[in-house]
Amino acid sequence: MANDWYEKLKTEGAALCAILNPTQLGAGLCSEYTYRGLICRLFGYSARTNKYAKHELVTCKIIKEEQSEAYQQAEMKIAEGARCQ
DSSP states (O other), X not given: OHHHHHHHHHHHOOXXXXXXXXXXXXXXXXXXXXXXXXXXXXXXXXXXXXXXXXXXXEEOHXXXXXXXXXXXXXXXXXXXXXXXX
């Protein structure tokens, strides 16, 4: 199975994620959720303080696009001084 995924990665060159299925019901769902990467398990949404001491929301492009209203609201709250938790 690992060799199959390796060949798929080499030939398709997915720009975002090889197992993300944007056409699946509820766009942006993982087609191999059980085997999703550690980055997705740990950091679906995350916040950090950057090197300029500014708080910022960190997430993937799919979440930013598919949940843009919630993402923008969170960004506004952070800009207004809400603490990263």
